[in-house]
Amino acid sequence: MDPNQLERYLDQLEAPLAQLPGAERALWREEVRQHLLCLAAAHEELGAEPDAALGAALQQFGDPERQGRAYGAAARRALGRRAQPLCRSLIALTMCTSALGSHVFADGNIGHFLWISVAIAAAHLPGALFLAQKAPIRLPGWALLLPFTPYLAFCSLYTVEAIRDHFRHGFFAPLLLCGAALNWFGLALCLLIVFLGSRRRDPATRATHPA
Amino acid sequence: MRRSNREHGELMKGNTPTLILAVLAEAPRHGYAIAREIERRSQEALSLGEGSLYPALRLLEADGLVTSAWEPQPSGPARRVYSLTDGGRAELAKRTRSWREFVQAIEGVITGGSHGPQPA
Numbered sequence: 001m002d003p004n005q006l007e008r009y010l011d012q013l014e015a016p017l018a019q020l021p022g023a024e025r026a027l028w029r030e031e032v033r034q035h036l037l038c039l040a041a042a043h044e045e046l047g048a049e050p051d052a053a054l055g056a057a058l059q060q061f062g063d064p065e066r067q068g069r070a071y072g073a074a075a076r077r078a079l080g081r082r083a084q085p086l087c088r089s090l091i092a093l094t095m096c097t098s099a100l101g102s103h104v105f106a107d108g109n110i111g112h113f114l115w116i117s118v119a120i121a122a123a124h125l126p127g128a129l130f131l132a133q134k135a136p137i138r139l140p141g142w143a144l145l146l147p148f149t150p151y152l153a154f155c156s157l158y159t160v161e162a163i164r165d166h167f168r169h170g171f172f173a174p175l176l177l178c179g180a181a182l183n184w185f186g187l188a189l190c191l192l193i194v195f196l197g198s199r200r201r202d203p204a205t206r207a208t209h210p211a
Numbered sequence: 212m213r214r215s216n217r218e219h220g221e222l223m224k225g226n227t228p229t230l231i232l233a234v235l236a237e238a239p240r241h242g243y244a245i246a247r248e249i250e251r252r253s254q255e256a257l258s259l260g261e262g263s264l265y266p267a268l269r270l271l272e273a274d275g276l277v278t279s280a281w282e283p284q285p286s287g288p289a290r291r292v293y294s295l296t297d298g299g300r301a302e303l304a305k306r307t308r309s310w311r312e313f314v315q316a317i318e319g320v321i322t323g324g325s326h327g328p329q330p331a
Contacts (some may be wrong), residue, residue, distance in 0.1 A: 026227065031242060031291045035261065038243040058262055067262035076268030078273030110225075 005054060006036060012064035017072045028071065035059060117158070117179045121186030124151055128190035148190055155183040227259060227267045228276075229310065232295060232303040239294035242268065255325060268293060276302050 010029050017025050040050070041059035048056060061067065092192040127147060234240065234248045245268075248261050271277045276299035281289045295303070 022259065027291070030288075031265070032240070034290055035243045035269040062260055067265075070263065071269065072268045078269050098216065104287045 003049075005058070006033065008060050009036070009061075013068045013071075016065060016068040020072060031049070032061070035201065048076070106139050117182045120151065120154065121189075121190050124186060124190050125193070126147065128193040145191060145194065148187060150196075151183075151187050151190065155180070158183050177192055193205065226310070228271055229303070229306045230257070230259070230301055231264070231267055231271060231293075232306065234275065235293055235298065235303065237293040241290040241292050245293065271299070274298075286318045317325055 010033060013032060014025055014029055017028075036054070036057045043053035043056045044050060047146055058064075113126045158176075159180045161178045162172060163178055166172050228297060230249050231245055234245050234252070237248075242264050246261055246264055250258050268279075270278065272279060272293075275296055277293045278296050279293045281292050282292045283289045
């Protein structure tokens with residue numbers, strides 16, 4: 001059996017997949033390699049010479065460029081389907097943050113800041129858990145953090161408000177400090193959940209890598 | 212057998228996911244084993260194009276109907292093994308029901324309605 005023949009076929013198969021992440025391409029290549037070796041072994045059992053058996057296996061699998069394009073199209077469609085929940089959660093989180101955040105800054109009552117902070121954290125944590133479980137595994141890490149940018153803005157505004165209050169009155173108001181700390185803690189917790197979730201789902205780290 | 216397969220090609224196109232789900236309902240399998248099991252169950256009347264299996268599996272996985280994991284094999288390198296999720300079982304039940312209704316309807320047309328309920 002000529003290993004170069006197999007590798008050439010796999011190269012052709014992989015050529016139309018340049019837009020897919022490298023880890024996905026590598027895993028599929030390995031999966032197809034195992035499939036082709038099984039097919040070749042079956043042809044050998046039927047009496048074919050090793051080279052002829054591999055040739056028959058490659059022919060049975062089909063034109064590599066066509067198969068590669070078909071797989072690439074399916075992978076892109078799959079990515080689109082999995083991205084839908086991310087888009088929905090992004091919209092929901094943005095709306096939630098905007099509504100609550102504008103309420104707080106229009107009000108200006110320090111006592112309300114704490115309660116609103118708790119509400120915002122409570123609104124974001126289920127979103128983070130959802131993203132950790134359901135977000136597309138192929139999205140880069142920074143894309144998973146995008147839904148939390150409004151939260152980051154809110155935390156920053158809160159901190160600025162606490163500092164401005166310090167300059168106005170000469171001391172930090174304990175409630176504002178607690179609120180700012182609570183917000184940053186909530187944001188950090190959300191990001192940690194999403195980060196750990198995305199690592200768990202990443203096939204490059206989750207899978208037993210094929211030998 | 213290949214001739215039968217060509218004749219069944221159009222039917223296979225829309226039903227490849229159903230065949231895959233049905234085969235995985237029995238036990239988790241890797242891609243090669245899925246293709247062979249479909250051939251075996253259909254007595255080689257149906258043969259998936261080897262390459263068309265993986266795009267279908269990719270979409271089924273994205274829909275949460277199957278899940279996959281690389282599993283070490285007793286002999287040889289690790290293989291990507293696919294298994295059915297609870298959602299996949301529910302989808303298979305739905306597709307099976309729909310397929311039987313479809314076959315019954317076609318059968319009714321071909322046989323002149325002798326299989327279906329007769330109008331009073």
